Amino acid sequence: MNKPPILSLGGIPQAVALSERVHWIGALDPNLRTFDIILKTANGTSYNAYLVRGSAGVAIIDTVKENFAADFFARLETVARYDEISVIVLNHLEPDHTGALPELMRRAPQARLYISQKAQTMVKALLKQNDLAYTPVLTGDSVTLGDRTLQFLHTPYLHWPDTQCTYLPEENTLFSGDVFGCHFCDNRLFNDEVGDFRFSFEYYYAHIMRPFKDYVNRALDLIEPLLPLTNIAPAHGPLLRDRPHRYVRRYRELSQSALHSDIHDGEKTLLIFYISSYGNTRRMAEAIYEGAMSIDQVRVSLYDLEGSELAPFVDLIEGADGIVFGTPTINGDAVKPVWDLLSSLVVINLKSKVGGVFGSYGWTGEAVKMVEDRLRGLKLRVPVPGLRIKLIPTDEEIELCRGFGRELAQELNGLRQSKVIDMADLA
Numbered sequence: 404m405n406k407p408p409i410l411s412l413g414g415i416p417q418a419v420a421l422s423e424r425v426h427w428i429g430a431l432d433p434n435l436r437t438f439d440i441i442l443k444t445a446n447g448t449s450y451n452a453y454l455v456r457g458s459a460g461v462a463i464i465d466t467v468k469e470n471f472a473a474d475f476f477a478r479l480e481t482v483a484r485y486d487e488i489s490v491i492v493l494n495h496l497e498p499d500h501t502g503a504l505p506e507l508m509r510r511a512p513q514a515r516l517y518i519s520q521k522a523q524t525m526v527k528a529l530l531k532q533n534d535l536a537y538t539p540v541l542t543g544d545s546v547t548l549g550d551r552t553l554q555f556l557h558t559p560y561l562h563w564p565d566t567q568c569t570y571l572p573e574e575n576t577l578f579s580g581d582v583f584g585c586h587f588c589d590n591r592l593f594n595d596e597v598g599d600f601r602f603s604f605e606y607y608y609a610h611i612m613r614p615f616k617d618y619v620n621r622a623l624d625l626i627e628p629l630l631p632l633t634n635i636a637p638a639h640g641p642l643l644r645d646r647p648h649r650y651v652r653r654y655r656e657l658s659q660s661a662l663h664s665d666i667h668d669g670e671k672t673l674l675i676f677y678i679s680s681y682g683n684t685r686r687m688a689e690a691i692y693e694g695a696m697s698i699d700q701v702r703v704s705l706y707d708l709e710g711s712e713l714a715p716f717v718d719l720i721e722g723a724d725g726i727v728f729g730t731p732t733i734n735g736d737a738v739k740p741v742w743d744l745l746s747s748l749v750v751i752n753l754k755s756k757v758g759g760v761f762g763s764y765g766w767t768g769e770a771v772k773m774v775e776d777r778l779r780g781l782k783l784r785v786p787v788p789g790l791r792i793k794l795i796p797t798d799e800e801i802e803l804c805r806g807f808g809r810e811l812a813q814e815l816n817g818l819r820q821s822k823v824i825d826m827a828d829l830a
């Protein structure tokens with residue numbers, strides 16, 4: 404067992420060494436219980452900032468949330484003077500990492516600020532400093548501190564457009580921003596010392612990184628060649644010095660399909676979800692199911708939303724090619740289980756999946772249009788106009804439902820003839 408780090412001496416916060424030239428100068432926030440509205444933080448979080456000392460200058464990588472600035476500055480002062488700071492790197496502009504930046508720049512006015520190319524579109528709106536001078540960087544760009552170098556990796560959308568990672572080759576250390584981070588506050592700091600944070604790591608990935616799986620994979624293409632790393636130094640949670648490659652490997656696993664991806668080779672999958680009070684929307688759903696099943700190379704499934712928890716459907720939908728929702732209109736709206744399922748889809752990428760909506764109604768029938776609009780908002784294609792049927796479907800209307808199912812299935816296997824122009828296609 405390594406000795407736990409000394410975070411404070413005589414009441415003064417202390418920097419913690421990752422190596423002789425690299426120090427953690429962040430802050431712990433053990434009392435936080437909710438982060439960014441969407442995440443629960445049962446044991447708080449940390450805002451990790453780092454200091455790198457080279458023979459020709461000192462770099463600060465990220466800062467902390469504004470109300471933790473005192474800890475950050477106190478720690479910084481234990482290992483460097485402000486007039487030594489030549490470089491400030493922001494891996495991510497969110498306020499939990501930039502809160503202390505204005506004051507840091509006031510104390511170290513000679514320092515040059517490095518942000519990602521994409522961060523340029525946000526930096527003024529976030530930092531509210533019109534005269535802010537900075538250097539935008541991309542993969543391949545680097546800045547020297549004499550005998551230490553900072554190399555930048557362009558890793559956008561992890562989890563904002565502006566995000567980047569910074570690599571210190573002489574120490575084989577990756578400052579990864581929010582990538583490989585988690586909300587887990589433990590004053591032992593290092594992954595081989597702290598409590599079991601696997602849940603927090605997975606939870607953070609599921610809510611923060613999962614919507615951007617394609618970008619995760621692209622970032623890993625840049626990061627994997629750096630293995631074996633000595634340290635991964637993320638912006639939240641434990642510092643990963645013990646076998647950091649495991650976290651890189653886990654990200655690669657998590658960014659693959661959540662379900663077995665090899666069992667439906669060559670087939671498209673269409674999921675039909677419905678809910679129904681008197682059975683009218685259910686009759687429509689069953690006919691749509693029959694129609695879709697008559698098309699080759701499309702595997703069709705039918706689910707009653709009343710009969711399941713919603714969470715397992717998220718993985719299923721992520722792997723599907725088409726999703727159809729059936730809802731009656733109740734009090735001028737679609738029903739809550741449909742909205743609940745739709746709102747739980749924000750953690751996955753739905754772009755260019757095929758969507759469809761149907762439902763029975765009594766007099767106004769708003770629900771179908773509302774859900775169609777929502778599907779377009781989620782970037783699905785809605786190529787077949789929504790199908791509404793007044794109260795109990797007739798035999799002819801049941802036949803219309805079968806046709807609706809056939810059209811959607813044909814859209815998936817590429818055999819649909821009369822393609823209706825969808826406004827989402829034009830956007």
Ligand SMILES: Cc1cc2nc3c(=O)[nH]c(=O)nc-3n(C[C@H](O)[C@H](O)[C@H](O)COP(=O)(O)O)c2cc1C
Binds near residue numbers: 734735
């Ligand atoms: C409480 C309640 C509220 C309803 N509100 C509306 C409404 O606002 N607009 C409408 O067109 N139909 C409304 N309806 C009628 C239903 O949409 C209609 O009965 C439909 O066929 C039900 O389909 P289902 O059997 O699939 O649930 C309402 C029905 C109920 C029971």
